Amino acid sequence: MSSPSRKQGWDLHERMMSQDPTVTLDVFLTFMGPLIRALERNPGCSYDEANACASDAVYAYLRHPERFDARRASLSTFLTQIARHKAQDSYRSSTARTRREQDPRSIFEVHPPAPNISLEERVDLKQRLDRLVQRIEGAGLPERDLAGIRVIFTEERCSMESMAEALGLLHLPQEEMRQAVRRHTDRLKKVLKRLCKEDPDDES
Amino acid sequence: MTNLDWLKRAAKRSTTEPGLLGQVFATYQTLEHCSLEALADELGCDEQTLQMLALCRKPAGEAFAEQVKVICERFGLAPRPLVNMLRQVDIMGGMETHAANDSGRSVARLQLAARDRKRKDEPTP
Numbered sequence: 001m002s003s004p005s006r007k008q009g010w011d012l013h014e015r016m017m018s019q020d021p022t023v024t025l026d027v028f029l030t031f032m033g034p035l036i037r038a039l040e041r042n043p044g045c046s047y048d049e050a051n052a053c054a055s056d057a058v059y060a061y062l063r064h065p066e067r068f069d070a071r072r073a074s075l076s077t078f079l080t081q082i083a084r085h086k087a088q089d090s091y092r093s094s095t096a097r098t099r100r101e102q103d104p105r106s107i108f109e110v111h112p113p114a115p116n117i118s119l120e121e122r123v124d125l126k127q128r129l130d131r132l133v134q135r136i137e138g139a140g141l142p143e144r145d146l147a148g149i150r151v152i153f154t155e156e157r158c159s160m161e162s163m164a165e166a167l168g169l170l171h172l173p174q175e176e177m178r179q180a181v182r183r184h185t186d187r188l189k190k191v192l193k194r195l196c197k198e199d200p201d202d203e204s
Numbered sequence: 205m206t207n208l209d210w211l212k213r214a215a216k217r218s219t220t221e222p223g224l225l226g227q228v229f230a231t232y233q234t235l236e237h238c239s240l241e242a243l244a245d246e247l248g249c250d251e252q253t254l255q256m257l258a259l260c261r262k263p264a265g266e267a268f269a270e271q272v273k274v275i276c277e278r279f280g281l282a283p284r285p286l287v288n289m290l291r292q293v294d295i296m297g298g299m300e301t302h303a304a305n306d307s308g309r310s311v312a313r314l315q316l317a318a319r320d321r322k323r324k325d326e327p328t329p
Contacts, residue, residue, distance in 0.1 A: 021261040021271040022278055024224065028259050032210045051210050055217060062221070 003034040009075025016065040024062050025055070031058060031076065035083045042170050043161065045087055053090060057083035084171050092168045133196045144168060148188045208252070217253035223273075226258030231293045249287050263290065 008030060015023035035054035039045050045053075057079045061068060068078050136149060147166035163181045164170050171181060218226025237268055238246070244254040257279060265269035272290075276283045 019261075019267045021263055021275050024261050025253065025256055025259040028211075028214055032214070036210060051213060055210065055214050058214075059217070059221065148307075162227075188244075 003038075004030050004076050006074040006076070009078075010070055013065065013068060013070060013075055016062075017121075027062065028058055031079050034076065035079060038080055039083055039087050042087065043167055044091060044170060049087060049090055053083045055087040056086045088168055088171055091170070132195060135198060136192075139195060141191070144186060145191070148184055149192060152185070152188060152192065211255045211259075215258040218258045223262055224258065225260050225262050228262050228290060228293050229254070229258055231296075232289050235292065235296050246289070248281055249279060253279050292314065 012023060012027055012030060016027070032054050035057060036047070036050045039050035039053055040047060060082055061075075061079060068075060072078075073081075136146070141149070144167055148163060151162050151166045160178060160181050163185055164172075164177050167181065167184050168176050169180050169184075214270050215226055221227055232238070233240070233243060240251060240254065244251050247254065247257070247288035249290070257275070259267070260275055261271070263269075263275065272287055276286060293314045
């Protein structure tokens, strides 16, 4: 099923501004399916989340139809934008929760040091990592940056998808997302480098 | 029928949305202690139609009669049960709100009285 046309959206909006009692149902019938499908295309967005966010978007419009400006976008685009923002917010809060529950120190278990290093070196490595984690946690970085840093830490080859997921950039078009991920990764690596240099015992 | 998986949830949510029939149905259910099936029976429709009805605007104001007519024509319903339901919710729901407000005012009056008494009891400097 294709997404509703601009004309369909305009007709519905005109009815919304009148006293038509069944138009609210028609807005749901016209847009819920396409909105859910559009949201479900984003990796990490389940059907349940898509359903809830699409419903949020339609209810937001029903409460304040006057906020829609037909000169700026079609009703379909308007609702899709609201639904995507809702999905993004919901994704960010659930990602933040998951990430909060994970400790970057787990890198030691994910990427154990080479087996031929001595016990002293191993302990030293662990202590340096602990100090770095403390500095990262104390740097007052926004949750999004912390999520990105965790990806850099825990993934041997930090993939674009996992970085985009952590930074909440999955809603962007592919090329825009690639550029944003690269920009943020470079920035976060610089932050990490600076924090590493702050360790007086770190000679690297 | 197209895939309407979302309908049940959207209708459930409409029970807290002012201005939608879903909220009227929820109030009626509370007043009459009736199930969704009983509500659908009373209106003369099935549950899916009831969910669709819940997402329609509540008829109100000068266009009330016309709006009821439009809704009933669309879903093939007799207008009388819907009108009765709307009237009952308007009257009884309104009375309940009044009662709630009155009890709220009483509580506020009691709190003010308690505060006054406390002030009177306080030693004067």
